[in-house]
Amino acid sequence: MKLITAVIKPFKLDDVKDALKSAGVAGITVSEVRGFGRQGGHTETYRGAEYKIDFVPKVSVSILVDDPDVDGVVEVIANAARTEKIGDGKIWVTDVDRVVRIRTGEEGADAV
Amino acid sequence: MDSGNTAWVLVSAALVLFMTPGLAFFYGGMVRSKNVLGMLMQNIFAMGIISTIWAIIGFSLAFGGDNPIIGNFDFAFMSDVTSLDDDIPGFAFFAFQMMFAVITPALITGATADRLKFGSYALLIALWSIFVYAPAARWVFNADGWIFEMGALDFAGGAAIHINAGMAALAVILVIGNRTGHGSEPMPPHNLPLTVLGTGILWFGWFGFNAGSALAADGVAAQALVNTQLGAATGMLGWLLVERIRTGHATVLGACSGAVAGLVAITPCAGFVGGVAPMIIGTIAGIACYLALFIKARMNWDDSLDVIAVHLIGGIVGTLLLGFFADTAVNGEFDGLFFGGGLELLKDQFVAAVGVGAFSFIATYAIAFAIQRTVGLRVDIDAEMMGLDQSEHAESAYAS
Numbered sequence: 449m450k451l452i453t454a455v456i457k458p459f460k461l462d463d464v465k466d467a468l469k470s471a472g473v474a475g476i477t478v479s480e481v482r483g484f485g486r487q488g489g490h491t492e493t494y495r496g497a498e499y500k501i502d503f504v505p506k507v508s509v510s511i512l513v514d515d516p517d518v519d520g521v522v523e524v525i526a527n528a529a530r531t532e533k534i535g536d537g538k539i540w541v542t543d544v545d546r547v548v549r550i551r552t553g554e555e556g557a558d559a560v
Numbered sequence: 561m562d563s564g565n566t567a568w569v570l571v572s573a574a575l576v577l578f579m580t581p582g583l584a585f586f587y588g589g590m591v592r593s594k595n596v597l598g599m600l601m602q603n604i605f606a607m608g609i610i611s612t613i614w615a616i617i618g619f620s621l622a623f624g625g626d627n628p629i630i631g632n633f634d635f636a637f638m639s640d641v642t643s644l645d646d647d648i649p650g651f652a653f654f655a656f657q658m659m660f661a662v663i664t665p666a667l668i669t670g671a672t673a674d675r676l677k678f679g680s681y682a683l684l685i686a687l688w689s690i691f692v693y694a695p696a697a698r699w700v701f702n703a704d705g706w707i708f709e710m711g712a713l714d715f716a717g718g719a720a721i722h723i724n725a726g727m728a729a730l731a732v733i734l735v736i737g738n739r740t741g742h743g744s745e746p747m748p749p750h751n752l753p754l755t756v757l758g759t760g761i762l763w764f765g766w767f768g769f770n771a772g773s774a775l776a777a778d779g780v781a782a783q784a785l786v787n788t789q790l791g792a793a794t795g796m797l798g799w800l801l802v803e804r805i806r807t808g809h810a811t812v813l814g815a816c817s818g819a820v821a822g823l824v825a826i827t828p829c830a831g832f833v834g835g836v837a838p839m840i841i842g843t844i845a846g847i848a849c850y851l852a853l854f855i856k857a858r859m860n861w862d863d864s865l866d867v868i869a870v871h872l873i874g875g876i877v878g879t880l881l882l883g884f885f886a887d888t889a890v891n892g893e894f895d896g897l898f899f900g901g902g903l904e905l906l907k908d909q910f911v912a913a914v915g916v917g918a919f920s921f922i923a924t925y926a927i928a929f930a931i932q933r934t935v936g937l938r939v940d941i942d943a944e945m946m947g948l949d950q951s952e953h954a955e956s957a958y959a960s
Contacts, residue, residue, distance in 0.1 A: 492748060493807045493809060493811060494748055494749055494811070494813055495813060495814070495817060495853050495866060495869075496803070496806065496807065496850070496853045496854065497853075497857075498807075499746040499748045500746070501746075501748075
């Protein structure tokens with residue numbers, strides 16, 4: 449059982465969601481996040497005063513997958529989210545000890 | 561009584577009232593999201609408390625009797641207001657002036673954003689309305705007032721309203737100090753669309769403010785309305801031009817700020833100038849008010865939303881330029897320097913600006929200082945960090 453977390457450009461969310469659906473992924477969790485990376489921030493000017501905005505808005509997508517599906521899902525996300533410009537984001541995979549479906553009490557791969 | 565004139569003044573009173581919620585949105589969009597309700601409340605609350613004070617005592621202190629400095633109690637609690645019935649009803653004039661009294665202290669809230677205790681703010685504007693606004697309005701708007709008698713012109717309140725509120729704003733921020741984090745952490749506007757909405761409402765209401773000040777539905781009102789539009793329009797262009805040259809961008813906030821700067825500057829001139837004068841006045845105001853933004857940085861004054869740059873400097877620009885552009889062919893008894901009137905009017909305009917400004921600064925500083933030393937005027941640090949929405953009103957503007 450793995451947790452795939454992808455931080456992507458917000459406007460790519462629909463593409464990633466559609467690609468994951470087509471690939472048979474049953475559910476994802478999305479949150480709006482801010483952060484900085486190599487893309488850096490930008491400056492805004494209000495009434496002559498410059499403001500450095502360091503944090504860039506991104507969308508974080510979390511997906512629980514069974515071990516054999518991990519590589520395929522990572523590739524689907526990467527292909528859908530890629531623009532080849534700086535700031536496309538990152539994908540990482542972490543181990544998950546236990547997963548429970550609340551409604552039925554199913555565990556492990558059955559709960560994904 | 562003239563029904564056409566009466567109708568226009570009554571409508572104008574409603575237009576001017578609408579400017580205060582407009583100002584609330586104009587300012588509200590510029591503060592941080594944790595303070596937006598605090599800002600909206602300070603403005604909307606002025607409609608409550610100042611209207612009441614105006615009816616009880618304010619109007620009488622501004623327009624009662626014949627003393628050049630201060631009125632009397634003849635019209636207290638609205639007694640005898642109908643004795644002013646003339647071309648328009650006394651109560652039409654009373655209502656129109658009431659809306660001016662409401663918005664003027666509200667202008668100050670842009671400078672003091674994010675750091676006034678609500679109860680103390682209420683006390684501040686109540687006292688200010690009685691002891692600062694009412695005398696200044698008398699000097700400028702009442703035929704017995706010393707500035708009016710001297711021969712200075714102020715069609716709709718460049719000195720009585722904008723210089724007055726601008727100097728008051730400076731006095732209060734010198735008493736309460738800067739926002740915590742001012743200069744070290746960014747405090748960009750949280751919702752500029754609100755500011756654009758507020759600008760539209762202000763601009764719309766300003767037609768009542770300026771054209772209504774003709775107190776008649778006549779040619780002077782029409783001229784004032786056109787001048788108001790051109791002042792706003794060229795104020796926007798002037799501001800954006802300098803902003804674009806200096807920063808590389810023409811901003812939405814700049815367009816709004818420039819329009820308001822032009823409206824402020826055209827206010828004293830609206831019914832006294834014609835031809836291309838309003839375009840020159842508006843352009844100069846847009847440029848001057850933009851450049852005046854740098855005053856606060858140099859002085860380290862946390863004039864949070866630029867009341868000094870827009871209202872004080874805009875008010876001074878309009879008040880002084882009237883000394884050049886006043887034209888008796890349009891209206892009034894005095895010509896400016898460019899229309900053969902010599903330096904006399906310009907000198908009177910200067911005295912009016914300095915007189916109102918100095919009085920406002922000293923009197924406001926005394927009131928703010930007294931409140932700060934007794935019940936406190938500024939919120940404590942915990943409340944400031946939490947934001948006024950929660951600390952002062954126990955509400956949140958946005959679900960989270």
